[in-house]
Amino acid sequence: DTGVSQNPRHKITKRGQNVTFRCDPISEHNRLYWYRQTLGQGPEFLTYFQNEAQLEKSRLLSDRFSAERPKGSFSTLEIQRTEQGDSAMYLCASSLVRVNSPLHFGNGTRLTVT
Amino acid sequence: GESVGLHLPTLSVQEGDNSIINCAYSNSASDYFIWYKQESGKGPQFIIDIRSNMDKRQGQRVTVLLNKTVKHLSLQIAATQPGDSAVYFCAENSNPSGGYNKLIFGAGTRLAVHP
Numbered sequence: 138d139t140g141v142s143q144n145p146r147h148k149i150t151k152r153g154q155n156v157t158f159r160c161d162p163i164s165e166h167n168r169l170y171w172y173r174q175t176l177g178q179g180p181e182f183l184t185y186f187q188n189e190a191q192l193e194k195s196r197l198l199s200d201r202f203s204a205e206r207p208k209g210s211f212s213t214l215e216i217q218r219t220e221q222g223d224s225a226m227y228l229c230a231s232s233l234v235r236v237n238s239p240l241h242f243g244n245g246t247r248l249t250v251t
Numbered sequence: 252g253e254s255v256g257l258h259l260p261t262l263s264v265q266e267g268d269n270s271i272i273n274c275a276y277s278n279s280a281s282d283y284f285i286w287y288k289q290e291s292g293k294g295p296q297f298i299i300d301i302r303s304n305m306d307k308r309q310g311q312r313v314t315v316l317l318n319k320t321v322k323h324l325s326l327q328i329a330a331t332q333p334g335d336s337a338v339y340f341c342a343e344n345s346n347p348s349g350g351y352n353k354l355i356f357g358a359g360t361r362l363a364v365h366p
Contacts, residue, residue: 182354232351
């Protein structure tokens, strides 16, 4: 399967701890996106990379959040000092560098902060 | 897996019937639209897309209609099957001149297919 891969699938952590998620995009896709989804809602845009460059960050991405894509392939999303409000599904997507190329999503990492 | 969309509007249909899921979008400048299907515990799965220079596009058992005048999008599923049961989201590109797709998602509709 050459789809978008995310790890771990589930993460339970205590408030105040740091967590890191990983995303491996479809290999030929140079664009990578992070979204967050809470129950009952559609996904919300967090940030976007083209190759290794982070080109846009949403206001939803507080200073506790940092995303990297060091070699333009896989990406990591780190949340420091987690809060209960961070509990959500974190989705990664990738796409080709082409106008109106659809985003292909992974199955997400479900974060629960207790 | 966990439930996606606990309090979403629900469309209930009989197996074999046609389904129509509607969506209103917000930005008259949006130039690209996508429908996604999301099953419990999974990420959104691409179904079909349409550009703003088109009114209709057909795929396998699915048709998307775009009415730019009233900013309305619909997804038609022919001969609905139990495997079509999921939450369906429409998404619009909120960044039409930005060179990449910054998608804004609608609230979602749950499709329940009954045998």
